[in-house]
Amino acid sequence: MGFRSIVVVFQLLVSVALAALNASAPAISIPSSQVWDGDDGQWSTFYLQVGTPAQTVRLLPGTSASAGTAIWVVIPVGCSQVNPTLQNCAGERGELFQSNLSSTWSTQGLVNNADGAIYSLNTVEEAGLGLSGNGSYGYDTVTLGIPGSDLPTLHDQLVVGIWTDDFFLGSLGLSPYSLNLSSLNGPQQSLMGSLVNQSLLPSNSWGYTAGAVYKDPPIFGSLTLGGYDTTRYNPNGLTVSFANDEFRDLLVSLKSITYDTIGSAPLLGEEINIAINSMVSEIWLPVDVCNAFQDAFNLTFNEQGQLYLISEQAHRALKAQNPKFTFTLGQAGGINNGSVDIVLPYAAFDLNLTAPIVGNDTRYFPIKRSDNATTYTLGRTFLQEAYVIADYDRKNFTVAQALFPPASISENIESIIAPDLQEPKKSSSGLSGGAIAGIVVGVVAGVAIIAVGLFFWWRRSRKARSAKQGNTVPQKAVEVDSDTTEVHELGGPRPPAPKAELGGQPVVPGRHEMEYQPKFHELDNPEIPAAELEGTTPVRDQK
Ligand SMILES: *[C@@H]1O[C@H](CO)[C@@H](O)[C@H](O)[C@H]1NC(C)=O
Ligand SMILES: *[C@@H]1O[C@H](CO)[C@@H](O)[C@H](O)[C@H]1NC(C)=O
Ligand SMILES: *[C@@H]1O[C@H](CO)[C@@H](O)[C@H](O)[C@H]1NC(C)=O
Ligand SMILES: *[C@@H]1O[C@H](CO)[C@@H](O)[C@H](O)[C@H]1NC(C)=O
Ligand SMILES: *[C@@H]1O[C@H](CO)[C@@H](O)[C@H](O)[C@H]1NC(C)=O
Ligand SMILES: *[C@@H]1O[C@H](CO)[C@@H](O)[C@H](O)[C@H]1NC(C)=O
Ligand SMILES: *[C@@H]1O[C@H](CO)[C@@H](O)[C@H](O)[C@H]1NC(C)=O
Ligand SMILES: *[C@@H]1O[C@H](CO)[C@@H](O)[C@H](O)[C@H]1NC(C)=O
Ligand SMILES: *[C@@H]1O[C@H](CO)[C@@H](O)[C@H](O)[C@H]1NC(C)=O
Ligand SMILES: *[C@@H]1O[C@H](CO)[C@@H](O)[C@H](O)[C@H]1NC(C)=O
Ligand SMILES: *[C@@H]1O[C@H](CO)[C@@H](O)[C@H](O)[C@H]1NC(C)=O
Numbered sequence: 001m002g003f004r005s006i007v008v009v010f011q012l013l014v015s016v017a018l019a020a021l022n023a024s025a026p027a028i029s030i031p032s033s034q035v036w037d038g039d040d041g042q043w044s045t046f047y048l049q050v051g052t053p054a055q056t057v058r059l060l061p062g063t064s065a066s067a068g069t070a071i072w073v074v075i076p077v078g079c080s081q082v083n084p085t086l087q088n089c090a091g092e093r094g095e096l097f098q099s100n101l102s103s104t105w106s107t108q109g110l111v112n113n114a115d116g117a118i119y120s121l122n123t124v125e126e127a128g129l130g131l132s133g134n135g136s137y138g139y140d141t142v143t144l145g146i147p148g149s150d151l152p153t154l155h156d157q158l159v160v161g162i163w164t165d166d167f168f169l170g171s172l173g174l175s176p177y178s179l180n181l182s183s184l185n186g187p188q189q190s191l192m193g194s195l196v197n198q199s200l201l202p203s204n205s206w207g208y209t210a211g212a213v214y215k216d217p218p219i220f221g222s223l224t225l226g227g228y229d230t231t232r233y234n235p236n237g238l239t240v241s242f243a244n245d246e247f248r249d250l251l252v253s254l255k256s257i258t259y260d261t262i263g264s265a266p267l268l269g270e271e272i273n274i275a276i277n278s279m280v281s282e283i284w285l286p287v288d289v290c291n292a293f294q295d296a297f298n299l300t301f302n303e304q305g306q307l308y309l310i311s312e313q314a315h316r317a318l319k320a321q322n323p324k325f326t327f328t329l330g331q332a333g334g335i336n337n338g339s340v341d342i343v344l345p346y347a348a349f350d351l352n353l354t355a356p357i358v359g360n361d362t363r364y365f366p367i368k369r370s371d372n373a374t375t376y377t378l379g380r381t382f383l384q385e386a387y388v389i390a391d392y393d394r395k396n397f398t399v400a401q402a403l404f405p406p407a408s409i410s411e412n413i414e415s416i417i418a419p420d421l422q423e424p425k426k427s428s429s430g431l432s433g434g435a436i437a438g439i440v441v442g443v444v445a446g447v448a449i450i451a452v453g454l455f456f457w458w459r460r461s462r463k464a465r466s467a468k469q470g471n472t473v474p475q476k477a478v479e480v481d482s483d484t485t486e487v488h489e490l491g492g493p494r495p496p497a498p499k500a501e502l503g504g505q506p507v508v509p510g511r512h513e514m515e516y517q518p519k520f521h522e523l524d525n526p527e528i529p530a531a532e533l534e535g536t537t538p539v540r541d542q543k
């Protein structure tokens with residue numbers, strides 16, 4: 001028995017003692033990058049360091065249950081192949097990750113080809129909105145925040161290199177579910193899954209609001225893992241239970257959309273079920289609701305881009321009228337359990353399309369027509385004014401009006417403790433608090449005595465041995481097989497594909513990315529629940 005074994009035994013005993021003492025890691029607040037990014041609005045991003053040495057990228061939080069199971073980073077082909085003429089492309093896309101510069105990048109266990117381990121993105125929800133892509137999958141070391149933030153580092157975390165313009169910025173996936181990557185590797189823990197697994201978070205939960213560039217001064221987004229920031233929302237007591245559909249778990253009932261012009265008819269009068277998803281920019285609504293917006297505010301529908309533009313004239317009229325839109329939400333599934341109002345000013349909808357979507361900045365109104373009830377979505381536009389707290393252990397969430405405190409008010413982070421940490425199993429004999437305290441003290445004392453005993457025993461046996469080796473604690477080596485350190489270059493230079501036609505009109509928005517299609521693999525059974533919460537029963541409830 002060497003020093004290492006003693007350390008391991010001691011750590012085990014300490015963790016038992018800590019569990020007995022009801023201690024859990026606190027929630028983690030991730031500071032915003034203080035940069036506004038995006039090509040369809042100005043969105044508040046967050047820093048992540050990837051690889052060794054660390055490469056710092058800016059990502060958008062991804063609340064999607066499926067697509068949010070992995071970290072997505074934009075890789076060089078997302079500029080060189082897909083947007084070869086976009087100025088400052090790397091900066092526009094939140095900086096690029098180059099896996100060939102990272103000594104810890106690995107594709108071990110994945111199906112590789114010359115272009116890397118290419119699989120489809122896990123866009124179970126987003127594909128229904130026309131957003132999809134392929135990615136170059138691998139594992140690498142990631143650290144939250146910028147260097148010096150003192151936030152956790154995770155090794156061998158699943159990282160996906162993306163290039164599609166459908167997701168112009170990378171994604172900091174917030175899903176706690178595991179992604180079943182391939183039959184070779186089995187389920188892969190998400191960022192949150194790993195943090196909880198390593199006891200670096202008190203629960204599978206987060207609090208998020210996207211931030212609002214239109215406030216004076218602009219207020220950046222707020223992201224907390226394992227808890228929430230009480231200074232960023234107005235509590236309202238609404239608790240919504242997760243939907244049975246595991247891919248649209250953040251489902252609410254949208255009861256109405258109204259605006260504050262006297263005598264105006266509601267824009268949405270009939271209740272619909274709609275999912276909250278930060279990986280989508282716009283708000284996807286039934287066609288008749290979009291028509292109501294179009295008529296009320298003189299929006300211009302653009303067929304090619306399937307989106308609503310705002311002429312300068314309509315914009316001036318809207319600015320003068322300055323309508324406030326009230327979204328009334330509640331529990332989905334026909335259960336009347338109270339409702340809350342989330343109010344969005346016109347400024348929240350006053351967004352611009354920029355390059356590479358259009359040549360010149362173009363105002364648009366971020367609602368999208370949906371003719372399929374399973375695709376109604378409250379995207380990031382909505383999250384500018386809403387704060388969401390999602391608790392995956394209790395399978396419930398809260399939607400509240402976001403607050404925009406001045407910089408002088410500092411954050412106030414509350415942790416959400418997982419139920420199994422919060423309520424230690426009560427024994428049937430009904431021990432009193434004093435008895436529990438006695439046991440805890442006894443355990444801690446026992447741990448200390450055993451540890452001290454082991455230490456002296458180890459010192460004696462070490463002295464007895466005439467070992468010549470140094471007595472430093474062996475560092476756990478990063479496991480890198482020779483066949484996983486090879487450089488994965490994504491295709492050599494290719495002749496540029498013909499740029500999509502713009503139809504000769506001055507401004508015709510529509511995504512026109514260039515093609516980059518390496519050989520790829522479908523994810524295993526994308527239709528079948530690929531996500532499973534570590535240590536709990538599968539979420540999907542077939543009904
Ligand atoms: C890494 O890959 C990029 C393109 O993805 C290439 O430009 C660069 O030369 C490569 N660097 C090394 C050291 O191989
Ligand atoms: C609605 O969308 C879902 C998900 O994208 C799809 O599976 C389904 O076939 C669509 N239904 C109709 C009627 O288009
Ligand atoms: C993924 O790659 C395959 C093979 O190149 C291609 O057929 C498919 O269209 C790609 N998927 C997306 C969403 O680009
Ligand atoms: C993941 O895939 C493996 C092999 O195909 C399968 O045995 C396992 O049940 C899958 N896990 C989940 C959570 O789908
Ligand atoms: C952490 O993950 C490993 C590997 O999946 C698993 O064996 C272990 O039980 C997990 N630990 C906890 C505390 O969930
Ligand atoms: C409705 O609200 C009550 C009290 O807040 C709660 O106990 C109950 O679980 C809620 N029902 C649903 C379906 O969320
Ligand atoms: C709507 O906008 C068009 C031009 O964009 C303008 O000609 C028309 O007068 C506007 N209508 C209303 C009711 O504001
Ligand atoms: C949006 O674009 C318009 C021109 O279409 C421009 O006048 C305006 O300043 C832009 N807004 C932002 C926030 O860049
Ligand atoms: C989830 O439910 C628990 C107890 O039912 C409640 O205390 C908690 O506030 C709810 N969480 C959210 C985010 O609504
Ligand atoms: C454990 O900690 C939580 C949160 O700090 C607290 O609510 C709970 O009562 C504690 N449980 C025990 C048994 O002390
Ligand atoms: C962009 O604006 C400039 C100056 O207003 C104009 O000359 C050019 O044609 C516009 N380009 C497009 C693609 O509309």
